[in-house]
Amino acid sequence: MNKMWWLVLPLVLLLGGPLQAEQAVDIVKLQKGAAAGNAYDQLNLGAAYDNGIGVKRDVDKALQWYQKAAEQGLAEAQFNLAHLMVTEEISSVAAAEWMRKAADQGMTDAEYLMGVIYMEGIGLEMDPAEGRRWLKKAAAKGHAEAQKMFKELR
Secondary structure, eight states: OOGGGGGGSOOOEETTEEOOTTOOOOHHHHHHHHHTTOHHHHHHHHHHHHHTSSSOOOHHHHHHHHHHHHHTTOHHHHHHHHHHHHHTTSOHHHHHHHHHHHHHTTOHHHHHHHHHHHHHTSSSOOOHHHHHHHHHHHHHTTOHHHHHHHHHHO
16 A cells, blocks of 8 residues: 555545635635634645645645644644645654544544554554554444455454
8 A cells, every 4th residue: 555545535624624626715814813823724724725725835834834733732633734744745754643643532534544554554663453443443433444444454
C-alpha cells in the first residue's frame, strides 16, 4: 500500500460539510476570526488555502492555520494537518502524531487511518496488533473501508 490511501477520505470539513469549489467563502471574515484565535475559523481558513477557495492555494498558509486550530485540540484540524503533511510529503512522523490526536478524540476517519498507519508502519513503527485495534474501532462505528480491511485481516 502507498500514501494514496490518504486521498480516499474527504480532505476537509468546512462550515459543517465537505468543501465545495463553488462554495462562497468570506475570506475577510475567516481571517479576522482566525487571527482572533477562533479554532473553527482557523480550520476553515486553512481549508480555503489548502484548496484554493476564495484565495490562491498556499500550502504554507494552510499548514499554519491548520496547526493553530490543531493546537487548540480541534480534531478536524488535526486530521487535515496530518493529511496535508502526508500528501505534500512534509513529514509522515508528524502526520502520524497529529492523526493520533484526532483518533484519540474518536474521529472515525482518523481511527481508520491510524489502523492503516500501524499496519504499514508509516511515520512510526509497524505494529499489526495496534493496527487491527484501530481498524476494529473504526469498523465498529460503520466505517466501510475499515470494515473491509479488518475483515481481510482475519
